[in-house]
Amino acid sequence: MFKDLDPILHSQLRLAIVSLLISVKEAEFTFLKEKTNATAGNLSVQINKLKEAGYIDVVKQFKENYPQTICKITPVGVKAFEQYVKNLHPYLNLPSSIKK
């Protein structure tokens, strides 16, 4: 049975952001921009959507007098990502009980 994929994550840029953040402790906005090749405006909009959904934490601060945005995935985001990957399995003809 096919399950609906989480619409928050089933978007190229948002999924890319969460996939990057799942493997690191925290990342700066510039790191995410560099790895996703997204424009600053688009990236900013998608980060806000993920933040509103509670999937990521965003900390804005100053470092050496320059503004710095740090993003970090939340436990809710980790759970949503795991569920998303699990829900992908039937679409890809993979058993849902695949172990990592």
Next chain:
Amino acid sequence: MQENEFSPEDSLQLIQSMIDKTKNSVADNSFYFLLWGWLVLAACIIQFVLKVIVQSPWHPLAWTLMIVGIIASALHGMNENKSRKVKTYIGELLDYLWLSIFLSFLLLGFIFARLGWQNCYSFYMVMYAIGSFVTGRALKFSPLVWGAIGSWFLAIVSTFTSYDINILLSGLAIILSYIIPGYLLKMKYRQMQVHV
């Protein structure tokens, strides 16, 4: 990156490619291996020359070279923190590992000053190996692991040899566990930068 509709297959590929991109995010550690490797090797050679050839009682002063390492490491670490865009779990683990090794070396210095320096090199060689082995396993970089095994082996050998020979064995251990893997690690990071 465009916001188009995309298939579950595309999703999986995207996840894989993004995770792959974070694999190279651990900072280049070769600077520290080479800095400390060369400093320790220099201190070993200077101490050996002063003690065995010149027969000076001031031979332990060769180890004051380590002050250069502490200052250079602190400055490099501060610069690295300024330019660091991402923090990884492995990077953080390695930071704590090396901090604990640094503190252990200071503590060993205190312990040997109290109890005598006769067997200090056997312990130092064990310590060199711990840092190289854990870093090598964490980064999946086998020259560090083999260097650590070499250093552990030399630590055993040092229990059969004299203090003077152990100064040289310690130099050999640092070549195996820091200097050679340090250059290979530097080469690996350079190749990764070219391919990114």
